[in-house]
Amino acid sequence: MKRKLSFLFLSALTIPFLMVSCSDDKEEQEVKPAADLVVDNSSVTLLQGDEITVGITSGNGDYYVKPFDESVATATVNGNKVTIKATENSELEENNRTETTVLVIDGRKKVARIQVQVAKLWNLTVDTPEEGFDLFIGEKRLIKILTGNGDYQISVPEGADKYLEVGELSGQTFPVTAKFETETDHPIEITITDKKDKTVVIPIVVNIVDLTLKSNEAVFAEPDAESQYIAIEKGNGGYTFTYQVEDGEPTVEATIVEASEDENLITLKPKARGDVKVIVTDQKGSEEVIAVKVNPYEIKLEGNATSLSLNGFEVSKEISISRGNGEYKLAELTDDNLKYLESATIDENGKLAVKAKWMGTTALTITDAAGQKMELPVTVNAVSSRLEHDRYLHIDIKKYAESLQGAWVKSVDKLTFEVIFYPTSSRSLQSFIGLEGVFLLRCESGKDTNLRFELATKKISADNDPRFRSKQIMGSDRQNNGKWYHVAIVYDGSQAKAKDAYTMYINGVKEELTPAGNYADAEPNHTLNLTDIGGTDHALLIGRSGENWRYGYCKVYQARMWKTVRTETEIKRDLCKLFTKEEANENQDLVGYWVLSKGIGETEKFENWGSGGEDLDGYVYRQAFGNEERSFEKSTLPATYNGSKSRFEPVECPHSY
Template sequence: MKRKLSFLFLSALALPFFMVSCSDDKEEQEVKPATDLVVDNNSVTLLQGDEITVGITSGNGDYYVKPFDESIATATVSGNKVTIKATENSRLEENNRIETTVLVVDGRKKVARIQVQVAKLWDLTADVPEEGFDLFIGEKKMVKILTGNGNYEISIPEGADKYIEVGELSGQVFPVTAKFETGAEPVEITITDKKGKTVVIPVVVNIVDLTLKANEAVFAEPDAESQYIEIEKGNGGYSFTYQVGDGEPTTEATVVEATEKENLITLKPKARGDVKVIVTDQKGSSKEIAVTVNPYEIKLEDNATSLTINGFDNSKEIAISRGNGEYQLAPLTDDNRKYLKSAEIDENGHLKIEANWLGTTTLIITDAVGKKLDLPVTVMPMATFLDSDRCFKIDIKKFVEGNQALDNMQQLTFEMVFYPTYSRALQSFIGLEGVFLLRCESNGDTDLRFEIATKIHKDPNNLNGDKYNDPRFRSQQKMGNDRQGNGKWYHIAIVFDGTQGSTKEAYKMYINGVRETLTPASSDYEDVRPDPYLVLSSVSGDNALMIGRSGNSEFRLGYCAVAQARMWKVARTAEQIKEDMCKYYSQEEAKANTDLLGYWIPSNGVGDISVFKNYGSAGDGLDAVVYNNGKSISPVTFPDRYKRVECPHSY
């Protein structure tokens, strides 16, 4: 007696699908590629008047159907289901059959074709050999009914469910899964349609030797994604043991964990090491998989691949987030020590670095298994924000008292890398009031030009005689700043050369390495002979070399971020200025350059500073002392107020 497993012809396996509607989100469609349109049955057979449902398993939404010949078959679509109905009393061909095609189209113009064959009566056939087929335990085979007359019933003998499992019919396809060996006699699957047609499929389940598609797996690290190995043949009931080295196999998964589902082995790494995974089926057939899980690469927190320290008085700490323990830092090299005061890894795996000077160097970290991380460390230049509350004062009068030879300067160059933040007339950036000063003009509060303010005597040979009234030379460029929304970084050099015969050549300005055409504020001194030298001790105002202020006035402040400033006792050439306008000299380079009297790099990156050192050859006699701003100024400390520097070469 047979136990029947009956399934209606119209039943279909509900499969998940993903639809993208072109009307819902056109922008998303432009970004994502269209999904192929796939149906679960692309060839169906019907009797006249019968219908069948075909499922759409993937596509892009907005589906519609187009039958080629509605005198043979019609079609409708609802959601992801296409219903095809054979027309009653359609004219058949001489063999009492006829066929047509139904197109399924989605909103992205992807197309699937369904071949529809209609007849008065079909022979019942299936896509299997006449002698049936063999399976190994756990193997699944999909059986397709090629032709038939609908309302299919599938049956197996009583008790045969010990050997095979027959799954649910979807359209004209059903799965058969092997459970236990059948021996010499096959199990017969019988298919019957509504016209009484039958077909018998013999199935033999064999005991086989275990065969795997691969016998090794290598993982990049213990956190790597799982890998999969297919069981090509086997006898089900799989178990796993693990052998490390020459030790005894054990069920404890320390290096990798193996599981099996539907003849697919999943290998999930757990720890670094080598292990043999021994796969054994219920009939005792076994195979080995050689697995290597490589050590972790050394990683820092947030997956940082480099470090930046803002300022040379600053420090940085970062945790080693992943690795293999016993971390060591290679001894600091001479190059490291140029830029770093110290670097160490503590017992908690934290890297601690203290900066020394501006620039980039590389540290090397190793761990217990010899993994290595080359870590670039950059000590970043920072700019101090000068605002209405802070300026820098350099006591030039006291300096020249002890250096009389430098009081009368036949040549002088000031350079400054800065970012103006505000627009206001008569802002002063660097220089000596009444001697030689870089500022902006006095014409309103917007669209201001840079200018050199200086002193020129009407008789260059009589420096106690009459002077021209406030001689100034203005740039063509206008000052960009945050207030006007056009702020940017500048390198500006102003040059005095008393050896020249006219003011046109004696006074020069370079903006971002390019010489500027200067316009005198008055024609009186446009092309007269300049003074042969500048007298530094004749500075007025606050009686000092100032950065961010001049004129002993709270209304002559320089609102800007200062990256660096230089004072040279020579008239620097265009080539010299352009070559190193963004360069940061080392402390040793600056000290050894006798022409570079003043070199101020306020890149400390920390607050509560009262003095920014002079790294130039004149030493601490030209240190920049932090002062407040007001009519009367006094020493204060500088707050933690910095901005990262960009090179003006980018303009």
């Protein structure tokens, strides 16, 4: 005896889509790739006067329809559903049928075609062989009614639900899923009947099969990788999973990967690094093995940083390892590492701490418990210090002169000062490096913009106070033409005329100087006493001259003091060179060498690396203003602003402009 299962002629389930409701939404949508327009039935059969609903399962909204021949069929669209109606008295061809096409179009001009066939009477046909077909347990197959007369009813024998599950009819398609094996010579017969009493019978046999998988291996890049999927090509349902690590006993505990199954699709979700065999067993005892490898995490730093930068040679920095496999170790520091880094360590929590030592780039090697390795470039960047109106460097050259090695400064016939700096503003007589009333680089006086560099020297006589000015105008932030400069001023006491005794080089090029008075051809001082300093602060100064108000608005990177006449070739060659402490200390001519690139806020002094030693260290002094006591005692204030803004900023190598 048979039991009938009746199904309404329902439209296919559709995926709801948001319709475009305003021009802003459309503009936003236009930037996204258009989805393909897909319908759940691309070929339908109708009797004259009947109608059918086709669902839009994918598209871009704003749908409209266009029938090719409305004498055969008309169409309307409502939301995601297209209703097609066969014309009642359409003219049929000799075979008592006709056909047309309905186009479905969306707002992105994507198109789907639905073939519509109309007849007075259809034979009932399906897309399965007359002899039926076989299924394995758990297999799902869609059966499509190719032609028929609507109002379809599907029936199965009494008790068939033990072996098969028959799903709802959607349009002209319905699913069948195998549940339990049948006897080979007793297939389950599914009967389909339409409203014209046309009938078709589909025999189905559910077989026991050997378990077969689409693939028997899976490799994951890391434990947090996306799940992977393996299809069951044949099987008997009721799937269970056990896991075997190396030669151990299989267990149900999923430690490395977790497996699950749904509709003959196995999902593998990684959990931890390692290799494991996933044993798949169906309810009939058939087995397959999936070899799974989950690679360890790559070592990653917080923020996905792939390199580390420290701005200044005394800066420390910490960064945590955000991803890896634990037990992090830092390879033993190499000679190259120790050239640029004072120290580098990793603690038990995976925090890397690095302290800079010298400007340049080196690479650290980090490893973990899984043998993963990360090569981390670490760069110590050169920075400059903003001195400006509130700080300057005080170098006690008088103290140095009292030492045995410094006695020479009381009678000097050769001297070169160099400074790499960036003027940040412009102001009359602001000073950059030198000795007030002896030998000094500053700006000209009398105005606050379009200033020229000026080399000021010791008076030749009561009437002659030599000053030589550059032709180049000094750029600055204030004038929106700021530049990095390397300026060298040179004194050669052996020359016969003042214009030859004093020379200026800007960015390695000798500058044509203009005297500010009538002393170019006068005989110069043939020696200078560097302790005979004018003004109120009797010292060698960087970022100021002897008078309190002659401070310089500038960022300073390097300053040098040589007891030789440096040539244009030498100056150009060493323009941006960063001498090491050892190189500077061993060079007897390089007496003073100050690199303002520490990068740390609590800076009280910049050590002299030149051969003159610590007596020429540059101390950070505070400018005295207004009613403040005009005292020039050494300040212990750090070289930072009173706020969050750092005083240390990036450096560029000057060049010829």
